[in-house]
Amino acid sequence: MRMLAALLPLALISSPMAASPQRMSGAFSERQVYFNDGAPPTLKIDMEIKVDKDTLTYRGVNTxxxxxxxxxxxxxxxDGKVRPYVGRHFDHLAIHKLHHDEFLVExxxxxxxxxxxxxxxxxxTDEWIRHGVVAKMPGGKTRTYVEYYRRQK
Structure with a gap:
């Protein structure tokens, strides 16, 4: 019985009303960030995200x-396939859909x-939550982070 009582809040959190791809799409601003090594004081990321039937499209602007x-x-x-990417910090990308509202980006x-x-x-809460790990920062350290993005009004 105690186990059921402990799991009930998790069930409520993990099974909110299913969000449509259109509802998940839009412009979002970072409202809070945590880095295990201390967040840069002026970090601000605005992102536009679009979720389609089988595709995730992202545009982030770090100011x-x-x-x-x-x-x-x-x-x-x-589909989880590793594909070429031209940009900073990485050269390939893979995206996995884990649940109707959850994705893994490698x-x-x-x-x-x-x-x-x-x-x-x-x-x-109409927001994106991003948990991440940078395997190796300059100097050989690892960084973990959690970012919260609230929809822009």
């Missing part, structure tokens, strides 16, 4: 340095996963 924003764009099918460099991210759309 940590407003004079030189860093733009990251990619699009990929949910970013590769020279054949190795360098960044792994679990993305989840929370319909009840």
């Amino acid at each position: 940590m340095d407003p004079a030189n924003p860093i733009i990251t764009e990619f699009s990929g099918k949910f 970013k590769y460099q020279d054949g190795q996963v360098v960044i792994g991210e679990f993305w989840r759309y929370a319909a009840d």
Whole structure:
């Protein structure tokens, strides 16, 4: 009985009303971030995300340095296949759909996963939550992070 009582809140969290791809799509702004090594004080990422039947499309603008924003764009099918990517920090990308509202994004460099991210759309708060691990930062350290993105009004 105690086990059932402990699992009930998890069931409620993990089974919100199913969000449609259209509801998951849109413009979102970072409202909170946690890095295990301390968040840069001026980190701000705005993202546009589109979820289709079998594709995730992302455009993120990091304005940590407003004079030189860093733009990251990619699009990929949910089939988990590793595909070439032209951009900063990684050269290949794979996207897996884990659940109707959850995705795994793997970013590769020279054949190795360098960044792994679990993305989840929370319909009840209308936000994206991204948990990630950077396998090896400059200097050889690992970084973990959690980011919350609220829909832009």
